[in-house]
Amino acid sequence: MSALLEADALRVFYRRVEGLHRASLRVAEGAIVTVIGPNGAGKTTLLAALMGLLPCGGRARYAGIDLAGESVEARVARGLCLVPERRELFGDLAVEDNLRLGAFTRTRRVDRQMARDLESVYARFPRLAERRSQAAGTLSGGERQMLALGRALMARPRLLMLDEPSLGLAPRLVRDVFRAIAALRAAGVSILLVEQNARAALQVADYGYVLETGETVLEGAAAELAAHPRVVATYLGLSGQTARA
Amino acid sequence: MSFDISLWLLQDGVTNGSIYALLALALLLVFAVTRTIFVPQGEFISYAALSLALLQAGRLPGVVYVLLGGGLAAAALELAQALRARRWRHLPRRLALYLLLPGAIAALAWWAAPRKPDLAEQVLLVLALVTPLGPILYRIAYQPLAGASILVLFIVSMAAHYVLSGLGLVFFGGEGLRSRPFADAHFRLGVLDVSAQSLWVVAASLAIMLVLWLFFSRSLYGKALRATAVNRIGARLVGVRPELAGSLSFAIAAFIGALSGVLISPVTTIYYDTGFLIALKGFVGAILGGMGSYPLAVLGSLGVGMLESFSSFWSSAFKETIVFTAIIPVLLWRSLTTRQVEDEEE
Numbered sequence: 001m002s003a004l005l006e007a008d009a010l011r012v013f014y015r016r017v018e019g020l021h022r023a024s025l026r027v028a029e030g031a032i033v034t035v036i037g038p039n040g041a042g043k044t045t046l047l048a049a050l051m052g053l054l055p056c057g058g059r060a061r062y063a064g065i066d067l068a069g070e071s072v073e074a075r076v077a078r079g080l081c082l083v084p085e086r087r088e089l090f091g092d093l094a095v096e097d098n099l100r101l102g103a104f105t106r107t108r109r110v111d112r113q114m115a116r117d118l119e120s121v122y123a124r125f126p127r128l129a130e131r132r133s134q135a136a137g138t139l140s141g142g143e144r145q146m147l148a149l150g151r152a153l154m155a156r157p158r159l160l161m162l163d164e165p166s167l168g169l170a171p172r173l174v175r176d177v178f179r180a181i182a183a184l185r186a187a188g189v190s191i192l193l194v195e196q197n198a199r200a201a202l203q204v205a206d207y208g209y210v211l212e213t214g215e216t217v218l219e220g221a222a223a224e225l226a227a228h229p230r231v232v233a234t235y236l237g238l239s240g241q242t243a244r245a
Numbered sequence: 246m247s248f249d250i251s252l253w254l255l256q257d258g259v260t261n262g263s264i265y266a267l268l269a270l271a272l273l274l275v276f277a278v279t280r281t282i283f284v285p286q287g288e289f290i291s292y293a294a295l296s297l298a299l300l301q302a303g304r305l306p307g308v309v310y311v312l313l314g315g316g317l318a319a320a321a322l323e324l325a326q327a328l329r330a331r332r333w334r335h336l337p338r339r340l341a342l343y344l345l346l347p348g349a350i351a352a353l354a355w356w357a358a359p360r361k362p363d364l365a366e367q368v369l370l371v372l373a374l375v376t377p378l379g380p381i382l383y384r385i386a387y388q389p390l391a392g393a394s395i396l397v398l399f400i401v402s403m404a405a406h407y408v409l410s411g412l413g414l415v416f417f418g419g420e421g422l423r424s425r426p427f428a429d430a431h432f433r434l435g436v437l438d439v440s441a442q443s444l445w446v447v448a449a450s451l452a453i454m455l456v457l458w459l460f461f462s463r464s465l466y467g468k469a470l471r472a473t474a475v476n477r478i479g480a481r482l483v484g485v486r487p488e489l490a491g492s493l494s495f496a497i498a499a500f501i502g503a504l505s506g507v508l509i510s511p512v513t514t515i516y517y518d519t520g521f522l523i524a525l526k527g528f529v530g531a532i533l534g535g536m537g538s539y540p541l542a543v544l545g546s547l548g549v550g551m552l553e554s555f556s557s558f559w560s561s562a563f564k565e566t567i568v569f570t571a572i573i574p575v576l577l578w579r580s581l582t583t584r585q586v587e588d589e590e591e
Contacts, residue, residue, distance in 0.1 A: 053478070076484035088479030090472045105484035107465055151483065164445050217450055 079158030091137030102154030262550020268527025277474035290520030293506030298422035307416025316347035336404025413517035
């Protein structure tokens with residue numbers, strides 16, 4: 001199967017600590033791929049580098065083109081979208097304006113499409129429809145996450161990169177978010193998922209990577225990875241097992 | 246001071262204040278979107294006012310050379326950037342923007358100037374000549390430094406101000422010019438003698454404010470500018486290029502500067518460096534309004550207009566001193582009441 005995204009030995013030199021040394025990964029078209037790892041392993045840096053927010057070394061190809069020199073905005077226009085950990089919503093603007101701006105790269109096309117996409121986002125996240133004219137800054141944590149997801153969907157992503165989508169959410173909302181991720185794959189969107197919640201991530205994903213101190217140290221089909229002793233010991237922390245084996 | 250005089254001063258204050266209000270809005274917009282203190286705004290006022298006066302005299306305003314030269318420099322920068330990155334996709338459109346558009350406007354001005362067009366055409370021509378200077382200035386001076394600190398951007402602004410004001414002296418000369426009023430009529434309103442020109446100023450300012458409000462609350466590009474102001478990274482993630490936002494905000498600011506120059510040119514004699522002081526008063530208005538809120542900036546600017554007209558009545562020698570001193574208590578109050586905590590998104 002041809003890979004939609006292929007990153008080879010990505011390096012990021014960062015002013016602060018969290019750097020990236022040798023991160024390599026592939027995302028097949030239509031797959032959910034997850035990157036798990038401890039805090040500070042460089043997961044967020046990896047996504048920022050793939051998005052073009054940080055300058056990086058190494059090679060990255062997306063949909064057959066070399067990403068080097070492509071601006072963030074050009075990547076968005078090609079359907080490579082990021083839902084960042086900090087959400088980066090437009091707090092002063094209404095929920096609906098946030099969503100409409102999500103489709104900014106395709107504004108030159110017909111407006112009817114925009115209305116249809118807006119309706120489908122509202123159908124996916126009914127809470128957003130209730131709050132469509134409210135300022136985004138007034139939303140709760142879970143609603144913000146939905147809005148960030150919805151805003152990214154408005155760009156009609158081909159590959160959606162999600163950074164810690166379950167961060168700071170109540171368990172019930174976490175379940176909702178992962179259900180939404182599975183539904184997106186069913187709709188044909190490939191997904192690169194970065195998570196600290198390794199258990200939930202490996203459950204929903206097809207394939208996974210373990211990132212430690214800026215390097216991809218392990219990879220495998222999600223089910224195999226979930227059974228790997230090192231992953232079990234470090235990230236799944238099953239009770240009844242001596243953690244530091 | 247009699248009632249009549251205070252009414253008259255009030256009228257004067259509102260007239261000047263509404264021009265300051267427009268300038269304050271432009272300054273706030275540029276600052277919110279690009280973090281730039283837009284000092285060279287004043288030059289656009291001078292350029293527009295002097296150009297209008299020269300067009301009325303049937304002469305070609307020197308601003309066409311600034312426009313052509315600036316466009317050439319911006320196009321050269323685009324070409325160099327395209328060469329370095331080996332990317333040609335956007336080049337034709339940008340070259341057209343920086344070479345063809347200024348060239349066409351300059352040719353139009355050259356053709357129209359000796360034919361003494363009527364007032365509306367003169368005003369449109371002046372706006373067309375001065376407005377593109379905003380994006381051109383942004384491309385040359387600010388875009389290469391977009392990531393720099395506020396202080397660096399401010400220093401760039403000062404440099405741009407001196408360069409543009411020097412170019413103003415070269416191309417317009419040192420003598421002051423004044424254009425004919427839009428209308429000579431006067432209306433008696435009770436004891437007040439309202440000149441048609443001040444009605445023009447107030448009406449045009451209100452109209453522009455309404456258009457700005459509609460632009461920022463209705464259009465997608467207006468919302469994209471607000472989005473960039475609120476969250477730069479978020480804006481990039483939805484595909485709003487910071488250069489587009491910067492260029493657009495500078496175009497709006499230059500348009501407002503040019504319009505202010507056109508409005509004020511029949512009221513006072515404008516020299517090549519007069520605009521700086523006028524823009525500075527708009528800046529004072531924005532500061533009085535807290536440098537963050539558009540409605541408060543308008544109120545602050547009207548306050549500056551009043552303060553100026555009343556202080557020029559009581560002690561005209563200290564007129565400017567009084568206006569610029571007014572920001573000290575405001576700054577003191579704000580630095581005592583505002584906590585320096587950045588609002589985090591989460």
